[in-house]
Every structure is written in C-alpha cells, then in structure tokens.
Amino acid sequence: RMEASCLELALEGERLCKAGDCRAGVSFFEAAVQVGTEDLKTLSAIYSQLGNAYFYLHEYAKALEYHHHDLTLARTIGDLLGEAKASGNLGNTLKVLGNFEEAIVCCQRHLDISRELNDKVGEARALYNLGNVYHSKGKKVASAGTHDPGELPDDVKNALQKAANYYEENLTIVTELGDRAAQGRAFGNLGNTHYLLGNFRRAVLAHEQRLLIAKEFGDRSAERRAYSNLGNAYIFLGEFETASVYYKRTLQLARQLKDRAVEAQACYSLGNTYTLLQDYEKAIEYHLKHLVIARELNDKIGEGRACWSLGNAYTALGSHDQAMHFAERHLEISREVGDRSGELTARLNLSDLQMVLGLSYSTNTSMMSESHVVDKSLNGTRPRVGRRHSMENMELMKLTPEKVQNWS
Amino acid sequence: SQPSAGHQAGELQSKGVPSKQILHSDNMEMEPETMETKSVTDYFSKLHMGSLVYSCTSKRKHK
Numbered sequence: 056r057m058e059a060s061c062l063e064l065a066l067e068g069e070r071l072c073k074a075g076d077c078r079a080g081v082s083f084f085e086a087a088v089q090v091g092t093e094d095l096k097t098l099s100a101i102y103s104q105l106g107n108a109y110f111y112l113h114e115y116a117k118a119l120e121y122h123h124h125d126l127t128l129a130r131t132i133g134d135l136l137g138e139a140k141a142s143g144n145l146g147n148t149l150k151v152l153g154n155f156e157e158a159i160v161c162c163q164r165h166l167d168i169s170r171e172l173n174d175k176v177g178e179a180r181a182l183y184n185l186g187n188v189y190h191s192k193g194k195k196v197a198s199a200g201t202h203d204p205g206e207l208p209d210d211v212k213n214a215l216q217k218a219a220n221y222y223e224e225n226l227t228i229v230t231e232l233g234d235r236a237a238q239g240r241a242f243g244n245l246g247n248t249h250y251l252l253g254n255f256r257r258a259v260l261a262h263e264q265r266l267l268i269a270k271e272f273g274d275r276s277a278e279r280r281a282y283s284n285l286g287n288a289y290i291f292l293g294e295f296e297t298a299s300v301y302y303k304r305t306l307q308l309a310r311q312l313k314d315r316a317v318e319a320q321a322c323y324s325l326g327n328t329y330t331l332l333q334d335y336e337k338a339i340e341y342h343l344k345h346l347v348i349a350r351e352l353n354d355k356i357g358e359g360r361a362c363w364s365l366g367n368a369y370t371a372l373g374s375h376d377q378a379m380h381f382a383e384r385h386l387e388i389s390r391e392v393g394d395r396s397g398e399l400t401a402r403l404n405l406s407d408l409q410m411v412l413g414l415s416y417s418t419n420t421s422m423m424s425e426s427h428v429v430d431k432s433l434n435g436t437r438p439r440v441g442r443r444h445s446m447e448n449m450e451l452m453k454l455t456p457e458k459v460q461n462w463s
Numbered sequence: 464s465q466p467s468a469g470h471q472a473g474e475l476q477s478k479g480v481p482s483k484q485i486l487h488s489d490n491m492e493m494e495p496e497t498m499e500t501k502s503v504t505d506y507f508s509k510l511h512m513g514s515l516v517y518s519c520t521s522k523r524k525h526k
Binding site: 125139187241277284 | 490491492493494495496498499500502503505
C-alpha cells in the first residue's frame with residue numbers, strides 16, 4: 056500500500072512538472088520521498104526529477120542536493136546509465152553555481168560513461184554540457200576585466216577555445232544523428248564563444264545557422280536570440296547599419312512574445328547603435344523607450360544606464376538643459392544603487408555640463424577655476440585619469456558639440 | 464583590425480566609462496541547458512514488464 060502511494064505521488068509530480076508547474080510538482084515529489092520506497096531505481100528517478108525541478112526554479116542549492124543524492128544512489132545500485140545522467144545534471148548545476156572545476160569532473164564522467172556504453176546521444180549531450188562549462192568559466196573570468204571581446208588573457212582564451220572545440224565535437228555527432236534541435240543549440244553557443252574570442256565573422260556564420268534552424272522549427276524565442284546575437288557581432292565588425300536591422304527584428308519579436316525585459320534590452324542596443332551611427336535623435340528615441348520600460352520593471356540599474364546614455368546623446372546634440380536633467384538623475388540613481396563608478400561618472404558629466412552652461416552664459420572664467428578645483432579633488436579616483444587632456448586624441452570629440460570644443 | 468573597430472565603437476560613445484559596459488552589457492543570448500531526465504514511469508513499466516516476463520517464463524518452466 057505504501058509503495059503504491061509513493062508511486063502515485065511521484066507520478067502526479069511528473070505530470071505537474073511536464074505541464075510546467077514545477078512548484079507543485081516539487082511538493083508531490085517531496086511527499087513521495089517522505090512516504091519512501093524500497094525500490095531504489097524509483098527513488099533515483101524521484102531525486103533526479105526533484106533536482107531538475109529545483110534547477111528550473113533557480114533553487115540551485117536544492118538542485119545540487121538532490122542530484123547528489125541521485126548520483127550516490129545510482130552508484131550504489133550499479134546503474135551506469137543512471138550514474139552518467141546524474142553526473143551530467145550535477146555538472147550543469149555546479150556550473151551555474153560557479154564551481155567550474157568540479158563541474159568539469161562531473162561532465163567528463165558523463166562523457167566517459169556514455170562512450171563506455173557506446174551511447175552516442177549521451178556522448179553528444181555531455182560534449183555540449185562540457186562546452187557550456189568552459190564557456191561559463193571563460194566568460195566569468197573575462198567579465199571581471201574591462202576589456203572588449205577579442206582582448207583576452209590567456210586563461211580566458213584557453214577556456215573559450217576548449218568550449219569551441221567541445222561544441223564542434225558535439226556538432227559532428229548531432230549532425231550524424233540528424234538532430235537539428237541539438238545542432239541549433241550548439242551553433243548558438245558556438246557563435247557566442249567565437250564572439251567572446253573576437254572571431255566576429257565566425258560568430259556571424261554560426262548565428263546564421265542558428266537562425267536557419269530556429270526558423271525551421273518555428274521557434275521564435277531562438278529566432279529572437281539569433282537576431283540579438285547577430286546584432287552584437289555586427290557592432291564589433293563595425294557594420295552598424297546591419298546591426299540596427301538585426302536589433303529591430305529582435306525588438307519586433309520581443310514585442311510579439313510580450314517579453315518587456317528583452318524589449319528594453321533591444322531598445323537599449325538600438326539606442327547605442329544609433330549613437331554609433333551618430334544619429335542622436337533616433338538614439339534618444341530608443342533610449343527613452345528603454346527608460347520607460349526600465350521604470351515599469353523597477354530596474355534601477357537599467358534606468359541609470361538609460362539616463363547616462365540620454366545625457367550623452369543630449370550633450371552630443373547640444374541640448375545641455377536636457378543633458379543636465381539626465382546627468383542629475385543618473386547621479387541620484389547611482390547613489391541609490393551604490394554604484395561608485397557610476398556616481399563618479401555622473402559627477403564628471405555634471406561638472407563638464409555646468410562648465411559648458413557657465414561658458415555659454417558669460418565669458419567669466421570663474422566657472423573654469425571652480426571646475427579645476429572639482430577636478431583636483433576627484434583626481435586619482437576618477438575612472439579615467441587625465442581624460443580631459445587626452446580628449447583631443449579621442450573619437451569622442453566627434454560627438455561633442457562646437458561649444459565644448461571652444462572651451463578647451 | 465576587428466578588435467580595434469570594436470574599441471573605436473566603444474570609445475565613440477563612452478564618456479568616462481569602459482566601452483564594455485555600454486555595448487555588450489551581459490546581453491549575450493545563450494542557448495538553454497539540457498538536463499538529463501529520468502522517469503518513474505520508465506522504471507515502473509520496466510519493473511512491471513520485468514515481473515510479467517518473469518512470471519510468464521516461470522509459468523512456462525512450471526509447465
């Protein structure tokens with residue numbers, strides 16, 4: 056009787072998770088564990104599904120716990136395929152938690168067993184997971200620095216190159232197997248890896264393949280991802296017009312899919328792209344759209360970014376009052392969210408703008424000397440020391456209106 | 464000169480903030496993870512099948 060009850064609860068958990076209600080599914084699986092069973096394979100399946108449900112709910116500590124139980128159990132009962140699966144799931148969870156070295160060990164175990172069992176599908180999946188771990192590892196280290204894609208320290212480059220190799224290996228197998236969906240995933244992440252490595256042409260080629268497969272499946276989320284990634288790659292190829300076309304498609308799909316956060320990101324990307332195209336009116340139009348959504352979503356960091364971008368765009372147009380308004384708002388938000396570097400940038404922008412406005416009202420040099428005092432007090436802590444002195448050498452000058460040039 | 468194109472792209476817009484923050488602010492779109500799945504029904508049906516097969520063969524043996 057107890058056996059049947061555990062099974063019934065677990066079956067209901069499975070049904071709920073399949074229907075997309077992981078939260079309710081978890082309750083049933085946990086109840087099933089409470090009741091207990093002597094059938095260890097059933098228990099292993101319950102642990103595995105609990106782990107996955109918690110993974111999808113972003114409760115990774117719990118996911119780790121259950122996948123670990125599953126692995127121990129699979130080993131105890133000598134279920135090799137079960138051990139491979141548990142290792143893979145544990146690896147993915149460790150990756151999300153940032154424990155890359157252990158994640159690699161687990162994913163490698165998944166790969167080794169799959170090869171031992173001559174399980175091609177499992178082998179391909181393990182290769183994809185390994186690619187993902189090395190990609191995350193590379194990206195994590197890369198994001199700590201302030202460099203652009205393509206300018207990477209050796210350890211980052213090595214990790215990303217390994218990721219690319221694993222994705223390529225995966226692609227060979229899934230192509231043989233004719234698994235188009237898996238090909239789509241591998242192309243997408245391979246493209247992103249090439250992007251980080253600075254191989255922008257190869258990134259474009261991979262994302263074009265991803266796009267093709269997404270269309271085959273009518274998978275609009277994947278299609279949107281491909282457009283966005285293509286836009287990013289074209290920015291770094293210096294082809295801003297093409298980038299703007301892809302970002303617009305991203306925006307279109309984001310609206311169709313009713314994803315406000317993605318819509319905001321697309322507007323922000325478009326604002327930046329039009330800035331690069333030196334079309335500041337359009338840049339402002341998109342940054343304002345981004346601002347509206349950021350406020351709606353109560354995304355303070357996004358709002359700060361929008362204000363900063365708007366301040367720059369209005370400065371470029373010579374609309375100093377509006378620039379001032381957004382620079383002040385940027386300062387306020389930076390303080391609110393405790394963004395020190397944002398706060399310093401906003402202060403610098405404000406002091407620059409105050410000086411420009413001061414100069415446009417009179418030729419009195421008192422504003423200048425005041426501003427020099429501000430500069431001295433900020434020296435050493437500002438994000439770019441000596442920025443003003445090197446300004447004439449920078450492309451930035453092309454942005455600044457005549458008035459600003461007069462002052463220096 | 465691909466990276467320098469990107470660098471320039473960042474510099475154009477940047478005002479005291481590294482270009483990285485502006486252009487690709489974590490907006491790279493990754494594909495989803497694939498998790499390995501186990502199912503109670505798989506094991507249950509195998510278990511059931513197993514015992515059925517067992518009972519059939521043992522019946523046959525008895526005969």
